[in-house]
Amino acid sequence: MAITIPGGLNLKETLLEIKAEFAGYFKEREAEINGSLLAVLSGENLLFLGPPGTAKTQLAGSICQIIEGGNFFNYLLTSFSTPEEIFGPLSLKALEEDEFRRNINGCLPTAHVALLDEIFKASSAILNSLLTILNERKYHNGREIVDVPLLSVFGASNELPEEDESLEALYDRFLFRYRLSYIQDDENFKNLLFREPEDFRPSARIPVSEIEELRKNANSLSVDPDVEIIITELRKNLQLQEIEISDRRWKRIVQVLKVAACSSGCSAVDRTMALLLQHMLWNLPEERETIRKAVFKLVVSGGTDTEKLRQDAEDLRTALSIALKNELPVRVVCDSCGEEFQLRETLEVHHAACPNHSYTLRQEGNSRIYPYDNLVREIESLHVSSGKKSTLSQSQREVFEIEFEALADRINRVKKRLEEEKELLRDLMEANIWLSTADRNEALLLHDTGSSELSGTEEFIAEIRDILSLQDKGGRAAGSVPVKPSSSGLLSEVSHSGSHAAKVEAKVQASDLGNNAGGFIKGLGSRFKLR
Incomplete structure (x- = not known):
């Protein structure tokens, strides 16, 4: 089921080329690169959890660059962020006509890939519209319902959301979840600081139409x-x-x-x-x-x-x-209660019921009193020294x-x-x-x-x-x-x-x-x- 894109390469070969380019630049991020690409292809959203400075923004922006003609929207949310910052300012022309409509050009409703940093700090005024976009890829712009071209939304946060029903609903919309940390390998760290170019631009491109065809083929x-x-x-x-x-x-x-x-x-x-x-x-x-x-x-x-x-x-x-x-080599007597034992099974049952009792052996010349653990070792020793061949009953x-x-x-x-x-x-x-x-x-x-x-x-x-x-x-x-x-x-x-x-x-x-x-x-x- 090979999907061919312009230039002669099928989609698998193009994806392998993209993955190699990204892995060469973003060190120790192979799983995150794979997840980011797959999230875009499958139309799902992805969450990065981790400290600042782990290349979350750069990775999401670079992923957008592989989409032919793709628009990228990036915004750092705070508890004071307003809907105008995410969905666009109110249209003054529409207000003159007594309509409530936003100018959404260049904002989230027109993006193909978006990164919303500190996403769990979104205010309740933003959350309702955001949930609809994440789940249905629709935006209610006044009386008009706009189809949002989003392939994937990347969320980033330093921490998990607090207990809040609306934030939990938002969290559930992110199917892919990755925990990022700083680069660990010394060689990769040196490459990051001294050898890698500042600007990364992937060369391969994937048309949106091919992503849609992939999803259609995958259904079957x-x-x-x-x-x-x-x-x-x-x-x-x-x-x-x-x-x-x-x-x-x-x-x-x-x-x-x-x-x-x-x-x-x-x-x-x-x-x-x-x-x-x-x-x-x-x-x-x-x-x-x-x-x-x-x-x-x-x-x-x-x-x-x-x-x-x-x-x-x-x-x-x-x-x-x-x-x-199971058959004891000598009879054992409980020194505490006087009960006598011939089978190890009954001895074990007695010890379970009376764990502090001590025991003696009915053995000539042996008057020692044994705590249970010492008794077990003595019994094992007697089994070995007796040379008696142990047998099982037919039923056993x-x-x-x-x-x-x-x-x-x-x-x-x-x-x-x-x-x-x-x-x-x-x-x-x-x-x-x-x-x-x-x-x-x-x-x-x-x-x-x-x-x-x-x-x-x-x-x-x-x-x-x-x-x-x-x-x-x-x-x-x-x-x-x-x-x-x-x-x-x-x-x-x-x-x-x-x-x-x-x-x-x-x-x-x-x-x-x-x-x-x-x-x-x-x-x-x-x-x-x-x-």
Whole structure:
């Protein structure tokens, strides 16, 4: 779905050229540049939060320059700003005819891109008309309703709005949100001070008509099923953390993802587009990292928590070890109440009810009194020195085998998925022009971390298999259970243009929500104090 603009370059190539020009001048602003361009293309508004002197005005003004024939409006708002400063002065000629109308030329209602600095200081007299412009791209000029050509409004502020219904409504109109800081890298700082020219003028241009065509084409794009699941699961995840996102916001987010996919030359919205959600969902700066982690976890491996898999395997091994040592090597007597114990399980229950009691061992020549922690260490030592082989009852063995095979199956499916996924991720991210270098690297690092954690998990699985002496059918290791068809399997497909024209197809399964071992381990944990 390549969109061609005058000069022979398709839109994707032009956007890549623009991004390269901007990244060369605006250091450490790759994500903000991507968001600014995408906001203009999708017709959404963008908010910069951060201190003065972080190039907010220059970036917004430069973005306007790429719009062929675009008008830029920039204004610093204060609590004393009047509607005349933003929407234009009253027309004296109209007043002579008993009409209330403004002369809007050169003001916000005629701009293609606008920057409103300190936007949350807007007075109530400005807010009503401003909200209508931001939401509907309409301006009520007296009796006339004017179509506003705005592609995007950039808001800038040093701080979030105070609790005020009208300001909260204004805040919600900014779909993209970025937190800016001063340049961190010394080399970039030196380039800014001593090597970069003062004036930046991008050479590439995009006609407004092509942006309108892009939006029209994006409407017909499909959304991959795995993206639907990612968004649904993410919404549930955020609701559990009391982060509420309005339905209107979700609707607009999906449209942005379609524009991102269309401008990247993709035939559908694939899951790497969902990484952009991190810039459109947070309400408070402290929510950013939580949302970012949730988004990346769902995009990479469908949300499978490999650390939790490792924990489940470790807990199952611990539960098995405790079950094998449930019969105490000697009888234990509570020195405080006289109760006698033969099983570790009943001892644990007693300790939970009476944590301050001490114990003695019915052992010849041993009259010591043990606090509970010392007793546990002594029991472990006696188990080792006795050389007695611990065994499981038939019913215990059956339960552990069932839980083990279920866990081994889950681990094997995740392993297979991770092996298939890496190249797919690379291909999808190569086609997606809206991801920053940091996002690409983090996604691949998260994938590699998951693979590494899975290797540790397989060691636990091997230990459990050895303890249970399981022989898998057909000579396979128990940790390599055949992959069963999953109803949660999802299809991701991406089309690459030019020399990369190929369809990449792979099954991407949703997170393993079912955890049979989990309930069993939780039950044992409550009795034997697992984790």
